[in-house]
Amino acid sequence: MPQKTIAVIGTGVIGNGWIARFLANGHHVIAFDPAPDAKEKTQAFLNDAWSxxxxxxxxxxxxxxHLSFAKTLEEAVQHVDLVQENVPEREDLKTQVLSQVDAAAPARAVIASSTSGYKPSVLQKDCTFHPERVIVAHPFNPVYLIPLVELAKGEKTDPSMVEKARGIYNGLNMKPLVMSGEIDGHIGDRLMEAIWRESLHIVNDGVATTEEVDKAIVYGPGLRWALMGPFLTLHLAGGNQGMAHMLEQFGPALKLPWTRLVAPELTEELSRKVIEGTKDQSGERTVREMEHRRDRFLIKLMQLLEEEGFWPSERLIRHE
Structure with missing residues:
Protein backbone atom coordinates (compact mmCIF):
# COMPACT_ATOMS: atom_id res chain seq x y z
CA MET A 1 0.00 0.00 0.00
CA PRO A 2 1.35 3.48 -0.81
CA GLN A 3 2.72 5.40 2.15
CA LYS A 4 0.07 7.51 3.86
CA THR A 5 0.02 10.23 6.49
CA ILE A 6 -2.23 9.40 9.43
CA ALA A 7 -3.29 11.49 12.41
CA VAL A 8 -3.79 9.73 15.74
CA ILE A 9 -5.82 11.76 18.23
CA GLY A 10 -5.46 10.47 21.78
CA THR A 11 -2.42 8.39 22.73
CA GLY A 12 -3.60 6.07 25.46
CA VAL A 13 -3.39 2.29 25.18
CA ILE A 14 -5.47 2.13 21.99
CA GLY A 15 -3.97 5.22 20.38
CA ASN A 16 -0.42 4.03 20.96
CA GLY A 17 -1.35 0.61 19.62
CA TRP A 18 -2.54 2.27 16.41
CA ILE A 19 0.63 4.34 16.20
CA ALA A 20 2.75 1.21 16.46
CA ARG A 21 0.74 -0.55 13.75
CA PHE A 22 0.82 2.42 11.38
CA LEU A 23 4.57 2.93 11.81
CA ALA A 24 5.31 -0.78 11.40
CA ASN A 25 3.62 -0.62 8.01
CA GLY A 26 5.71 2.29 6.80
CA HIS A 27 3.25 5.15 7.26
CA HIS A 28 3.87 8.62 8.69
CA VAL A 29 1.99 9.42 11.89
CA ILE A 30 1.16 12.79 13.37
CA ALA A 31 -0.07 12.39 16.94
CA PHE A 32 -1.88 14.77 19.25
CA ASP A 33 -2.68 14.40 22.93
CA PRO A 34 -2.98 17.32 25.39
CA ALA A 35 -1.35 15.36 28.22
CA PRO A 36 2.06 16.91 29.01
CA ASP A 37 3.85 13.55 29.11
CA ALA A 38 2.09 12.00 26.11
CA LYS A 39 5.15 12.02 23.85
CA GLU A 40 7.36 10.34 26.43
CA LYS A 41 4.77 7.63 27.15
CA THR A 42 4.32 6.92 23.45
CA GLN A 43 8.05 6.63 22.91
CA ALA A 44 8.37 4.24 25.87
CA PHE A 45 5.53 2.15 24.47
CA LEU A 46 7.13 1.97 21.03
CA ASN A 47 10.53 1.06 22.47
CA ASP A 48 8.90 -1.84 24.26
CA ALA A 49 6.70 -3.06 21.40
CA TRP A 50 9.09 -2.59 18.47
CA SER A 51 10.92 -5.90 18.88
CA HIS A 66 8.09 8.63 11.00
CA LEU A 67 6.28 9.79 14.15
CA SER A 68 5.82 13.41 15.11
CA PHE A 69 3.67 15.18 17.68
CA ALA A 70 1.57 18.23 16.80
CA LYS A 71 0.95 21.10 19.20
CA THR A 72 -2.73 21.35 18.33
CA LEU A 73 -5.44 19.04 17.04
CA GLU A 74 -5.93 21.24 13.99
CA GLU A 75 -2.25 21.05 13.13
CA ALA A 76 -2.29 17.25 13.43
CA VAL A 77 -5.12 16.68 10.93
CA GLN A 78 -4.41 19.35 8.27
CA HIS A 79 -2.74 17.17 5.61
CA VAL A 80 -3.69 13.55 6.33
CA ASP A 81 -5.39 10.62 4.61
CA LEU A 82 -6.90 9.14 7.78
CA VAL A 83 -7.72 10.43 11.25
CA GLN A 84 -7.89 7.77 14.00
CA GLU A 85 -9.67 9.18 17.07
CA ASN A 86 -9.08 7.51 20.46
CA VAL A 87 -10.23 9.96 23.14
CA PRO A 88 -11.98 8.67 26.31
CA GLU A 89 -15.42 7.06 25.98
CA ARG A 90 -17.58 10.10 26.69
CA GLU A 91 -20.16 11.09 24.11
CA ASP A 92 -19.79 14.84 24.69
CA LEU A 93 -16.00 14.68 24.38
CA LYS A 94 -16.00 12.46 21.31
CA THR A 95 -18.58 14.49 19.40
CA GLN A 96 -16.72 17.70 20.25
CA VAL A 97 -13.35 16.34 19.11
CA LEU A 98 -14.78 14.83 15.93
CA SER A 99 -16.48 18.13 15.12
CA GLN A 100 -13.10 19.88 15.44
CA VAL A 101 -11.47 17.24 13.26
CA ASP A 102 -14.23 17.58 10.66
CA ALA A 103 -13.64 21.32 10.45
CA ALA A 104 -9.87 21.04 10.01
CA ALA A 105 -9.16 17.80 8.11
CA PRO A 106 -9.10 17.72 4.28
CA ALA A 107 -12.32 16.53 2.65
CA ARG A 108 -10.58 13.43 1.27
CA ALA A 109 -9.60 12.18 4.75
CA VAL A 110 -11.47 9.34 6.42
CA ILE A 111 -12.38 10.16 10.02
CA ALA A 112 -12.47 6.96 12.07
CA SER A 113 -13.37 6.59 15.73
CA SER A 114 -11.97 3.72 17.77
CA THR A 115 -15.01 3.87 20.06
CA SER A 116 -15.97 0.60 21.68
CA GLY A 117 -19.54 1.69 22.35
CA TYR A 118 -21.04 4.56 20.36
CA LYS A 119 -22.83 4.31 17.02
CA PRO A 120 -21.32 6.30 14.15
CA SER A 121 -24.64 8.14 13.65
CA VAL A 122 -24.22 9.56 17.16
CA LEU A 123 -20.58 10.50 16.61
CA GLN A 124 -21.18 12.36 13.33
CA LYS A 125 -24.14 14.40 14.53
CA ASP A 126 -22.12 17.60 15.18
CA CYS A 127 -19.93 17.30 12.08
CA THR A 128 -21.26 20.05 9.82
CA PHE A 129 -18.64 20.02 7.04
CA HIS A 130 -18.22 16.45 5.81
CA PRO A 131 -20.10 14.01 8.10
CA GLU A 132 -20.19 11.54 5.21
CA ARG A 133 -16.57 10.50 5.93
CA VAL A 134 -17.10 9.73 9.64
CA ILE A 135 -17.09 6.02 10.51
CA VAL A 136 -16.39 3.69 13.42
CA ALA A 137 -13.17 1.66 13.15
CA HIS A 138 -13.14 -0.31 16.39
CA PRO A 139 -9.95 -2.33 17.07
CA PHE A 140 -9.07 -4.86 19.75
CA ASN A 141 -6.20 -4.72 22.21
CA PRO A 142 -3.32 -5.15 21.49
CA VAL A 143 -4.05 -3.12 18.37
CA TYR A 144 -0.57 -3.68 16.95
CA LEU A 145 -1.23 -7.46 16.77
CA ILE A 146 -4.96 -8.32 16.78
CA PRO A 147 -6.16 -8.19 13.16
CA LEU A 148 -9.87 -7.48 13.64
CA VAL A 149 -11.18 -3.94 13.11
CA GLU A 150 -14.96 -3.45 13.02
CA LEU A 151 -16.07 -0.85 10.49
CA ALA A 152 -19.53 0.72 10.83
CA LYS A 153 -21.19 3.51 8.87
CA GLY A 154 -23.68 6.02 10.20
CA GLU A 155 -26.82 7.50 8.69
CA LYS A 156 -24.79 10.19 6.89
CA THR A 157 -21.79 8.08 5.91
CA ASP A 158 -20.89 7.70 2.24
CA PRO A 159 -20.32 3.96 1.54
CA SER A 160 -17.31 4.88 -0.61
CA MET A 161 -15.58 6.17 2.53
CA VAL A 162 -16.11 2.80 4.22
CA GLU A 163 -14.52 1.10 1.23
CA LYS A 164 -11.63 3.55 1.32
CA ALA A 165 -11.12 2.74 4.99
CA ARG A 166 -11.34 -0.98 4.30
CA GLY A 167 -8.49 -0.62 1.83
CA ILE A 168 -6.33 1.23 4.34
CA TYR A 169 -6.86 -1.32 7.11
CA ASN A 170 -6.37 -4.22 4.70
CA GLY A 171 -2.99 -2.71 3.93
CA LEU A 172 -2.13 -2.89 7.63
CA ASN A 173 -2.44 -6.70 7.57
CA MET A 174 -5.76 -6.43 9.39
CA LYS A 175 -9.10 -8.18 8.94
CA PRO A 176 -11.62 -5.33 8.51
CA LEU A 177 -15.19 -6.43 9.20
CA VAL A 178 -17.75 -4.12 7.59
CA MET A 179 -20.89 -4.36 9.70
CA SER A 180 -24.28 -4.65 8.00
CA GLY A 181 -25.70 -2.05 10.40
CA GLU A 182 -24.81 -0.07 13.50
CA ILE A 183 -25.39 -1.04 17.12
CA ASP A 184 -24.14 0.17 20.49
CA GLY A 185 -21.07 -1.86 21.40
CA HIS A 186 -20.68 -3.20 17.85
CA ILE A 187 -20.19 -6.99 17.53
CA GLY A 188 -17.08 -8.19 19.32
CA ASP A 189 -17.62 -6.20 22.50
CA ARG A 190 -21.27 -7.23 22.70
CA LEU A 191 -20.17 -10.87 22.67
CA MET A 192 -17.36 -10.31 25.16
CA GLU A 193 -19.68 -8.39 27.48
CA ALA A 194 -22.12 -11.33 27.51
CA ILE A 195 -19.34 -13.65 28.70
CA TRP A 196 -18.09 -11.02 31.17
CA ARG A 197 -21.60 -10.61 32.58
CA GLU A 198 -22.06 -14.35 33.12
CA SER A 199 -18.53 -14.61 34.55
CA LEU A 200 -19.42 -12.03 37.18
CA HIS A 201 -22.62 -13.92 38.01
CA ILE A 202 -20.68 -17.15 38.48
CA VAL A 203 -18.05 -15.55 40.73
CA ASN A 204 -20.66 -13.52 42.62
CA ASP A 205 -22.74 -16.64 43.34
CA GLY A 206 -19.70 -18.50 44.66
CA VAL A 207 -19.94 -21.12 41.92
CA ALA A 208 -16.33 -20.67 40.78
CA THR A 209 -13.23 -18.52 41.27
CA THR A 210 -11.83 -16.21 38.59
CA GLU A 211 -9.17 -18.84 37.85
CA GLU A 212 -11.78 -21.55 37.36
CA VAL A 213 -13.80 -19.34 35.01
CA ASP A 214 -10.69 -18.60 32.95
CA LYS A 215 -9.81 -22.31 32.77
CA ALA A 216 -13.33 -23.08 31.57
CA ILE A 217 -12.76 -20.78 28.57
CA VAL A 218 -9.06 -21.39 27.84
CA TYR A 219 -9.19 -25.20 27.85
CA GLY A 220 -12.63 -25.48 26.26
CA PRO A 221 -14.59 -23.13 24.02
CA GLY A 222 -11.72 -20.64 23.65
CA LEU A 223 -9.70 -23.20 21.69
CA ARG A 224 -12.58 -23.83 19.29
CA TRP A 225 -13.53 -20.15 18.91
CA ALA A 226 -10.05 -19.31 17.65
CA LEU A 227 -10.85 -21.50 14.68
CA MET A 228 -14.57 -21.31 14.00
CA GLY A 229 -16.46 -18.88 16.20
CA PRO A 230 -19.73 -19.65 18.03
CA PHE A 231 -21.96 -20.40 15.02
CA LEU A 232 -19.78 -22.94 13.21
CA THR A 233 -18.80 -24.50 16.55
CA LEU A 234 -22.47 -25.17 17.30
CA HIS A 235 -23.06 -26.25 13.68
CA LEU A 236 -20.65 -29.12 14.33
CA ALA A 237 -22.46 -29.93 17.58
CA GLY A 238 -25.51 -30.94 15.51
CA GLY A 239 -23.79 -33.90 13.87
CA ASN A 240 -24.44 -34.63 10.20
CA GLN A 241 -27.52 -32.39 10.14
CA GLY A 242 -25.57 -29.49 11.56
CA MET A 243 -27.27 -26.43 13.01
CA ALA A 244 -30.79 -27.63 12.18
CA HIS A 245 -30.43 -30.61 14.51
CA MET A 246 -28.57 -28.60 17.15
CA LEU A 247 -31.40 -26.09 17.45
CA GLU A 248 -34.07 -28.77 17.43
CA GLN A 249 -32.41 -30.84 20.15
CA PHE A 250 -30.76 -28.25 22.38
CA GLY A 251 -32.67 -25.04 21.64
CA PRO A 252 -35.48 -25.48 24.22
CA ALA A 253 -32.99 -26.28 27.02
CA LEU A 254 -31.13 -23.02 26.39
CA LYS A 255 -34.07 -20.75 27.18
CA LEU A 256 -32.91 -19.99 30.73
CA PRO A 257 -29.31 -19.06 29.83
CA TRP A 258 -30.58 -16.98 26.92
CA THR A 259 -32.87 -14.94 29.16
CA ARG A 260 -30.48 -14.20 32.04
CA LEU A 261 -29.45 -10.83 30.68
CA VAL A 262 -29.20 -8.52 33.70
CA ALA A 263 -25.68 -7.90 35.01
CA PRO A 264 -25.06 -8.46 38.72
CA GLU A 265 -24.59 -5.43 40.93
CA LEU A 266 -20.90 -4.64 41.27
CA THR A 267 -20.81 -4.75 45.08
CA GLU A 268 -17.69 -4.30 47.19
CA GLU A 269 -17.71 -8.05 47.86
CA LEU A 270 -17.86 -8.94 44.14
CA SER A 271 -15.13 -6.42 43.36
CA ARG A 272 -12.97 -7.94 46.09
CA LYS A 273 -13.43 -11.46 44.71
CA VAL A 274 -12.51 -10.37 41.18
CA ILE A 275 -9.52 -8.23 42.19
CA GLU A 276 -8.07 -10.77 44.62
CA GLY A 277 -8.76 -13.63 42.23
CA THR A 278 -6.92 -12.08 39.28
CA LYS A 279 -4.09 -10.91 41.54
CA ASP A 280 -3.66 -14.48 42.76
CA GLN A 281 -3.71 -15.77 39.18
CA SER A 282 -1.02 -13.29 38.13
CA GLY A 283 1.29 -14.34 40.93
CA GLU A 284 4.68 -12.59 40.78
CA ARG A 285 4.38 -11.71 37.08
CA THR A 286 4.07 -8.04 36.21
CA VAL A 287 1.51 -6.78 33.72
CA ARG A 288 4.35 -6.03 31.27
CA GLU A 289 5.62 -9.60 31.55
CA MET A 290 2.13 -10.96 30.96
CA GLU A 291 1.71 -8.67 27.92
CA HIS A 292 4.93 -10.02 26.39
CA ARG A 293 3.76 -13.59 26.99
CA ARG A 294 0.39 -12.79 25.42
CA ASP A 295 2.02 -11.20 22.38
CA ARG A 296 4.30 -14.20 21.78
CA PHE A 297 1.30 -16.50 21.92
CA LEU A 298 -0.82 -14.34 19.60
CA ILE A 299 1.93 -14.27 16.97
CA LYS A 300 2.26 -18.06 17.04
CA LEU A 301 -1.52 -18.54 16.93
CA MET A 302 -1.99 -16.21 13.97
CA GLN A 303 0.87 -17.90 12.12
CA LEU A 304 -0.76 -21.27 12.75
CA LEU A 305 -4.12 -20.09 11.45
CA GLU A 306 -2.41 -18.75 8.34
CA GLU A 307 -0.40 -21.93 7.76
CA GLU A 308 -3.43 -24.17 8.20
CA GLY A 309 -5.55 -22.13 5.81
CA PHE A 310 -8.18 -21.25 8.42
CA TRP A 311 -8.41 -17.62 7.27
CA PRO A 312 -10.70 -16.29 5.94
CA SER A 313 -13.33 -17.73 8.25
CA GLU A 314 -16.31 -16.46 6.26
CA ARG A 315 -16.20 -19.48 3.96
CA LEU A 316 -14.39 -22.69 4.76
CA ILE A 317 -11.76 -23.66 2.21
CA ARG A 318 -10.61 -27.18 1.51
CA HIS A 319 -7.55 -28.10 3.50
CA GLU A 320 -5.54 -31.21 2.88
Missing part, protein backbone atom coordinates in the same frame (compact mmCIF):
# COMPACT_ATOMS: atom_id res chain seq x y z
CA UNK A 52 7.57 -7.73 18.96
CA UNK A 53 6.51 -5.98 15.78
CA UNK A 54 9.82 -6.88 14.15
CA UNK A 55 9.10 -10.53 14.92
CA UNK A 56 5.56 -10.30 13.58
CA UNK A 57 6.66 -8.59 10.40
CA UNK A 58 7.36 -5.03 9.31
CA UNK A 59 7.61 -3.35 5.95
CA UNK A 60 11.05 -2.32 4.78
CA UNK A 61 10.26 1.35 5.31
CA UNK A 62 8.97 0.93 8.89
CA UNK A 63 10.52 3.48 11.24
CA UNK A 64 9.82 5.13 14.55
CA UNK A 65 11.32 8.24 12.98
Missing amino acids: TLATYGMTDDASME
Whole structure:
Protein backbone atom coordinates (compact mmCIF):
# COMPACT_ATOMS: atom_id res chain seq x y z
CA MET A 1 0.00 0.00 0.00
CA PRO A 2 1.35 3.48 -0.81
CA GLN A 3 2.72 5.40 2.15
CA LYS A 4 0.07 7.51 3.86
CA THR A 5 0.02 10.23 6.49
CA ILE A 6 -2.23 9.40 9.43
CA ALA A 7 -3.29 11.49 12.41
CA VAL A 8 -3.79 9.73 15.74
CA ILE A 9 -5.82 11.76 18.23
CA GLY A 10 -5.46 10.47 21.78
CA THR A 11 -2.42 8.39 22.73
CA GLY A 12 -3.60 6.07 25.46
CA VAL A 13 -3.39 2.29 25.18
CA ILE A 14 -5.47 2.13 21.99
CA GLY A 15 -3.97 5.22 20.38
CA ASN A 16 -0.42 4.03 20.96
CA GLY A 17 -1.35 0.61 19.62
CA TRP A 18 -2.54 2.27 16.41
CA ILE A 19 0.63 4.34 16.20
CA ALA A 20 2.75 1.21 16.46
CA ARG A 21 0.74 -0.55 13.75
CA PHE A 22 0.82 2.42 11.38
CA LEU A 23 4.57 2.93 11.81
CA ALA A 24 5.31 -0.78 11.40
CA ASN A 25 3.62 -0.62 8.01
CA GLY A 26 5.71 2.29 6.80
CA HIS A 27 3.25 5.15 7.26
CA HIS A 28 3.87 8.62 8.69
CA VAL A 29 1.99 9.42 11.89
CA ILE A 30 1.16 12.79 13.37
CA ALA A 31 -0.07 12.39 16.94
CA PHE A 32 -1.88 14.77 19.25
CA ASP A 33 -2.68 14.40 22.93
CA PRO A 34 -2.98 17.32 25.39
CA ALA A 35 -1.35 15.36 28.22
CA PRO A 36 2.06 16.91 29.01
CA ASP A 37 3.85 13.55 29.11
CA ALA A 38 2.09 12.00 26.11
CA LYS A 39 5.15 12.02 23.85
CA GLU A 40 7.36 10.34 26.43
CA LYS A 41 4.77 7.63 27.15
CA THR A 42 4.32 6.92 23.45
CA GLN A 43 8.05 6.63 22.91
CA ALA A 44 8.37 4.24 25.87
CA PHE A 45 5.53 2.15 24.47
CA LEU A 46 7.13 1.97 21.03
CA ASN A 47 10.53 1.06 22.47
CA ASP A 48 8.90 -1.84 24.26
CA ALA A 49 6.70 -3.06 21.40
CA TRP A 50 9.09 -2.59 18.47
CA SER A 51 10.92 -5.90 18.88
CA THR A 52 7.57 -7.73 18.96
CA LEU A 53 6.51 -5.98 15.78
CA ALA A 54 9.82 -6.88 14.15
CA THR A 55 9.10 -10.53 14.92
CA TYR A 56 5.56 -10.30 13.58
CA GLY A 57 6.66 -8.59 10.40
CA MET A 58 7.36 -5.03 9.31
CA THR A 59 7.61 -3.35 5.95
CA ASP A 60 11.05 -2.32 4.78
CA ASP A 61 10.26 1.35 5.31
CA ALA A 62 8.97 0.93 8.89
CA SER A 63 10.52 3.48 11.24
CA MET A 64 9.82 5.13 14.55
CA GLU A 65 11.32 8.24 12.98
CA HIS A 66 8.09 8.63 11.00
CA LEU A 67 6.28 9.79 14.15
CA SER A 68 5.82 13.41 15.11
CA PHE A 69 3.67 15.18 17.68
CA ALA A 70 1.57 18.23 16.80
CA LYS A 71 0.95 21.10 19.20
CA THR A 72 -2.73 21.35 18.33
CA LEU A 73 -5.44 19.04 17.04
CA GLU A 74 -5.93 21.24 13.99
CA GLU A 75 -2.25 21.05 13.13
CA ALA A 76 -2.29 17.25 13.43
CA VAL A 77 -5.12 16.68 10.93
CA GLN A 78 -4.41 19.35 8.27
CA HIS A 79 -2.74 17.17 5.61
CA VAL A 80 -3.69 13.55 6.33
CA ASP A 81 -5.39 10.62 4.61
CA LEU A 82 -6.90 9.14 7.78
CA VAL A 83 -7.72 10.43 11.25
CA GLN A 84 -7.89 7.77 14.00
CA GLU A 85 -9.67 9.18 17.07
CA ASN A 86 -9.08 7.51 20.46
CA VAL A 87 -10.23 9.96 23.14
CA PRO A 88 -11.98 8.67 26.31
CA GLU A 89 -15.42 7.06 25.98
CA ARG A 90 -17.58 10.10 26.69
CA GLU A 91 -20.16 11.09 24.11
CA ASP A 92 -19.79 14.84 24.69
CA LEU A 93 -16.00 14.68 24.38
CA LYS A 94 -16.00 12.46 21.31
CA THR A 95 -18.58 14.49 19.40
CA GLN A 96 -16.72 17.70 20.25
CA VAL A 97 -13.35 16.34 19.11
CA LEU A 98 -14.78 14.83 15.93
CA SER A 99 -16.48 18.13 15.12
CA GLN A 100 -13.10 19.88 15.44
CA VAL A 101 -11.47 17.24 13.26
CA ASP A 102 -14.23 17.58 10.66
CA ALA A 103 -13.64 21.32 10.45
CA ALA A 104 -9.87 21.04 10.01
CA ALA A 105 -9.16 17.80 8.11
CA PRO A 106 -9.10 17.72 4.28
CA ALA A 107 -12.32 16.53 2.65
CA ARG A 108 -10.58 13.43 1.27
CA ALA A 109 -9.60 12.18 4.75
CA VAL A 110 -11.47 9.34 6.42
CA ILE A 111 -12.38 10.16 10.02
CA ALA A 112 -12.47 6.96 12.07
CA SER A 113 -13.37 6.59 15.73
CA SER A 114 -11.97 3.72 17.77
CA THR A 115 -15.01 3.87 20.06
CA SER A 116 -15.97 0.60 21.68
CA GLY A 117 -19.54 1.69 22.35
CA TYR A 118 -21.04 4.56 20.36
CA LYS A 119 -22.83 4.31 17.02
CA PRO A 120 -21.32 6.30 14.15
CA SER A 121 -24.64 8.14 13.65
CA VAL A 122 -24.22 9.56 17.16
CA LEU A 123 -20.58 10.50 16.61
CA GLN A 124 -21.18 12.36 13.33
CA LYS A 125 -24.14 14.40 14.53
CA ASP A 126 -22.12 17.60 15.18
CA CYS A 127 -19.93 17.30 12.08
CA THR A 128 -21.26 20.05 9.82
CA PHE A 129 -18.64 20.02 7.04
CA HIS A 130 -18.22 16.45 5.81
CA PRO A 131 -20.10 14.01 8.10
CA GLU A 132 -20.19 11.54 5.21
CA ARG A 133 -16.57 10.50 5.93
CA VAL A 134 -17.10 9.73 9.64
CA ILE A 135 -17.09 6.02 10.51
CA VAL A 136 -16.39 3.69 13.42
CA ALA A 137 -13.17 1.66 13.15
CA HIS A 138 -13.14 -0.31 16.39
CA PRO A 139 -9.95 -2.33 17.07
CA PHE A 140 -9.07 -4.86 19.75
CA ASN A 141 -6.20 -4.72 22.21
CA PRO A 142 -3.32 -5.15 21.49
CA VAL A 143 -4.05 -3.12 18.37
CA TYR A 144 -0.57 -3.68 16.95
CA LEU A 145 -1.23 -7.46 16.77
CA ILE A 146 -4.96 -8.32 16.78
CA PRO A 147 -6.16 -8.19 13.16
CA LEU A 148 -9.87 -7.48 13.64
CA VAL A 149 -11.18 -3.94 13.11
CA GLU A 150 -14.96 -3.45 13.02
CA LEU A 151 -16.07 -0.85 10.49
CA ALA A 152 -19.53 0.72 10.83
CA LYS A 153 -21.19 3.51 8.87
CA GLY A 154 -23.68 6.02 10.20
CA GLU A 155 -26.82 7.50 8.69
CA LYS A 156 -24.79 10.19 6.89
CA THR A 157 -21.79 8.08 5.91
CA ASP A 158 -20.89 7.70 2.24
CA PRO A 159 -20.32 3.96 1.54
CA SER A 160 -17.31 4.88 -0.61
CA MET A 161 -15.58 6.17 2.53
CA VAL A 162 -16.11 2.80 4.22
CA GLU A 163 -14.52 1.10 1.23
CA LYS A 164 -11.63 3.55 1.32
CA ALA A 165 -11.12 2.74 4.99
CA ARG A 166 -11.34 -0.98 4.30
CA GLY A 167 -8.49 -0.62 1.83
CA ILE A 168 -6.33 1.23 4.34
CA TYR A 169 -6.86 -1.32 7.11
CA ASN A 170 -6.37 -4.22 4.70
CA GLY A 171 -2.99 -2.71 3.93
CA LEU A 172 -2.13 -2.89 7.63
CA ASN A 173 -2.44 -6.70 7.57
CA MET A 174 -5.76 -6.43 9.39
CA LYS A 175 -9.10 -8.18 8.94
CA PRO A 176 -11.62 -5.33 8.51
CA LEU A 177 -15.19 -6.43 9.20
CA VAL A 178 -17.75 -4.12 7.59
CA MET A 179 -20.89 -4.36 9.70
CA SER A 180 -24.28 -4.65 8.00
CA GLY A 181 -25.70 -2.05 10.40
CA GLU A 182 -24.81 -0.07 13.50
CA ILE A 183 -25.39 -1.04 17.12
CA ASP A 184 -24.14 0.17 20.49
CA GLY A 185 -21.07 -1.86 21.40
CA HIS A 186 -20.68 -3.20 17.85
CA ILE A 187 -20.19 -6.99 17.53
CA GLY A 188 -17.08 -8.19 19.32
CA ASP A 189 -17.62 -6.20 22.50
CA ARG A 190 -21.27 -7.23 22.70
CA LEU A 191 -20.17 -10.87 22.67
CA MET A 192 -17.36 -10.31 25.16
CA GLU A 193 -19.68 -8.39 27.48
CA ALA A 194 -22.12 -11.33 27.51
CA ILE A 195 -19.34 -13.65 28.70
CA TRP A 196 -18.09 -11.02 31.17
CA ARG A 197 -21.60 -10.61 32.58
CA GLU A 198 -22.06 -14.35 33.12
CA SER A 199 -18.53 -14.61 34.55
CA LEU A 200 -19.42 -12.03 37.18
CA HIS A 201 -22.62 -13.92 38.01
CA ILE A 202 -20.68 -17.15 38.48
CA VAL A 203 -18.05 -15.55 40.73
CA ASN A 204 -20.66 -13.52 42.62
CA ASP A 205 -22.74 -16.64 43.34
CA GLY A 206 -19.70 -18.50 44.66
CA VAL A 207 -19.94 -21.12 41.92
CA ALA A 208 -16.33 -20.67 40.78
CA THR A 209 -13.23 -18.52 41.27
CA THR A 210 -11.83 -16.21 38.59
CA GLU A 211 -9.17 -18.84 37.85
CA GLU A 212 -11.78 -21.55 37.36
CA VAL A 213 -13.80 -19.34 35.01
CA ASP A 214 -10.69 -18.60 32.95
CA LYS A 215 -9.81 -22.31 32.77
CA ALA A 216 -13.33 -23.08 31.57
CA ILE A 217 -12.76 -20.78 28.57
CA VAL A 218 -9.06 -21.39 27.84
CA TYR A 219 -9.19 -25.20 27.85
CA GLY A 220 -12.63 -25.48 26.26
CA PRO A 221 -14.59 -23.13 24.02
CA GLY A 222 -11.72 -20.64 23.65
CA LEU A 223 -9.70 -23.20 21.69
CA ARG A 224 -12.58 -23.83 19.29
CA TRP A 225 -13.53 -20.15 18.91
CA ALA A 226 -10.05 -19.31 17.65
CA LEU A 227 -10.85 -21.50 14.68
CA MET A 228 -14.57 -21.31 14.00
CA GLY A 229 -16.46 -18.88 16.20
CA PRO A 230 -19.73 -19.65 18.03
CA PHE A 231 -21.96 -20.40 15.02
CA LEU A 232 -19.78 -22.94 13.21
CA THR A 233 -18.80 -24.50 16.55
CA LEU A 234 -22.47 -25.17 17.30
CA HIS A 235 -23.06 -26.25 13.68
CA LEU A 236 -20.65 -29.12 14.33
CA ALA A 237 -22.46 -29.93 17.58
CA GLY A 238 -25.51 -30.94 15.51
CA GLY A 239 -23.79 -33.90 13.87
CA ASN A 240 -24.44 -34.63 10.20
CA GLN A 241 -27.52 -32.39 10.14
CA GLY A 242 -25.57 -29.49 11.56
CA MET A 243 -27.27 -26.43 13.01
CA ALA A 244 -30.79 -27.63 12.18
CA HIS A 245 -30.43 -30.61 14.51
CA MET A 246 -28.57 -28.60 17.15
CA LEU A 247 -31.40 -26.09 17.45
CA GLU A 248 -34.07 -28.77 17.43
CA GLN A 249 -32.41 -30.84 20.15
CA PHE A 250 -30.76 -28.25 22.38
CA GLY A 251 -32.67 -25.04 21.64
CA PRO A 252 -35.48 -25.48 24.22
CA ALA A 253 -32.99 -26.28 27.02
CA LEU A 254 -31.13 -23.02 26.39
CA LYS A 255 -34.07 -20.75 27.18
CA LEU A 256 -32.91 -19.99 30.73
CA PRO A 257 -29.31 -19.06 29.83
CA TRP A 258 -30.58 -16.98 26.92
CA THR A 259 -32.87 -14.94 29.16
CA ARG A 260 -30.48 -14.20 32.04
CA LEU A 261 -29.45 -10.83 30.68
CA VAL A 262 -29.20 -8.52 33.70
CA ALA A 263 -25.68 -7.90 35.01
CA PRO A 264 -25.06 -8.46 38.72
CA GLU A 265 -24.59 -5.43 40.93
CA LEU A 266 -20.90 -4.64 41.27
CA THR A 267 -20.81 -4.75 45.08
CA GLU A 268 -17.69 -4.30 47.19
CA GLU A 269 -17.71 -8.05 47.86
CA LEU A 270 -17.86 -8.94 44.14
CA SER A 271 -15.13 -6.42 43.36
CA ARG A 272 -12.97 -7.94 46.09
CA LYS A 273 -13.43 -11.46 44.71
CA VAL A 274 -12.51 -10.37 41.18
CA ILE A 275 -9.52 -8.23 42.19
CA GLU A 276 -8.07 -10.77 44.62
CA GLY A 277 -8.76 -13.63 42.23
CA THR A 278 -6.92 -12.08 39.28
CA LYS A 279 -4.09 -10.91 41.54
CA ASP A 280 -3.66 -14.48 42.76
CA GLN A 281 -3.71 -15.77 39.18
CA SER A 282 -1.02 -13.29 38.13
CA GLY A 283 1.29 -14.34 40.93
CA GLU A 284 4.68 -12.59 40.78
CA ARG A 285 4.38 -11.71 37.08
CA THR A 286 4.07 -8.04 36.21
CA VAL A 287 1.51 -6.78 33.72
CA ARG A 288 4.35 -6.03 31.27
CA GLU A 289 5.62 -9.60 31.55
CA MET A 290 2.13 -10.96 30.96
CA GLU A 291 1.71 -8.67 27.92
CA HIS A 292 4.93 -10.02 26.39
CA ARG A 293 3.76 -13.59 26.99
CA ARG A 294 0.39 -12.79 25.42
CA ASP A 295 2.02 -11.20 22.38
CA ARG A 296 4.30 -14.20 21.78
CA PHE A 297 1.30 -16.50 21.92
CA LEU A 298 -0.82 -14.34 19.60
CA ILE A 299 1.93 -14.27 16.97
CA LYS A 300 2.26 -18.06 17.04
CA LEU A 301 -1.52 -18.54 16.93
CA MET A 302 -1.99 -16.21 13.97
CA GLN A 303 0.87 -17.90 12.12
CA LEU A 304 -0.76 -21.27 12.75
CA LEU A 305 -4.12 -20.09 11.45
CA GLU A 306 -2.41 -18.75 8.34
CA GLU A 307 -0.40 -21.93 7.76
CA GLU A 308 -3.43 -24.17 8.20
CA GLY A 309 -5.55 -22.13 5.81
CA PHE A 310 -8.18 -21.25 8.42
CA TRP A 311 -8.41 -17.62 7.27
CA PRO A 312 -10.70 -16.29 5.94
CA SER A 313 -13.33 -17.73 8.25
CA GLU A 314 -16.31 -16.46 6.26
CA ARG A 315 -16.20 -19.48 3.96
CA LEU A 316 -14.39 -22.69 4.76
CA ILE A 317 -11.76 -23.66 2.21
CA ARG A 318 -10.61 -27.18 1.51
CA HIS A 319 -7.55 -28.10 3.50
CA GLU A 320 -5.54 -31.21 2.88
